[in-house]
Amino acid sequence: MNKKIFIIVALLLSIACSMSCSDKKPKYKNRVFEFFLNYNPTWEVKEHVGSAIVVFFSPRVDESDYFQEILTISVQDMTKPISLSEYTRSMVEMITAVGQQTNTTTSSILESVPIKISGKPAHKLVYTLTQYGNPPEFVEAGVSPRIDAEGGTIQMMLVWTMKESRVYLFTYVAQKDSYDIFVKDIDAMIQSFRFL
DSSP, X not given: OHHHHHHHHHHHXXXXXXXXXXXXXXEEEETTTTEEEEOOTTSEEXXXXXXXXXXXXXXXXXTTOOOOXXXXXXXXXXXXXXXXXXXXXXXXXXXXXXXXXXXXXXXXEEEEEEEEETTEEXXXXXXXXXXXXXXXXXXXXXXXXXXXXEEEEEEEXXXXXXXXXXXXXXXXXXXXXXXXXXXXXXXHHHHHOEEO
């Protein structure tokens, strides 16, 4: 009788473990920059894309989905000490300036709030960027025709935190209309971020 109870308990524990283990998300770990995070297994992961340490690509909705939403993580080694508030101020100024540089681009800040990542102070900035027509230098060079109609609008989330002299920058880029589709995945990835 005791043997039967032991077998039943062992079987139940095995089933419970396999169910909880299947819910676990894969983990991306970077030993060089000393961090890890969990991500949705439907997202594609590529390292060393441009200046990014790692890029997570959203799954395609269908075959006509030509714009993949992405989350990039990059790390900046600061040459001189800078506070989180100074870095935040410079980022807000940069985003505002992008929309005022030419008559072909506008930007609009939707949210700018302090948050915490891995127990450290951080900041989140959400904004839209709209391209109108073609850049003037392309039009003048005869490479592109002048188009005054509104172009595509993207919505971006920038999140950054600091550790010692490094800034860890997360950048989520999506078309404005599809931003909300993947933002829960993005928030979950950022909130799972931990320093090693």
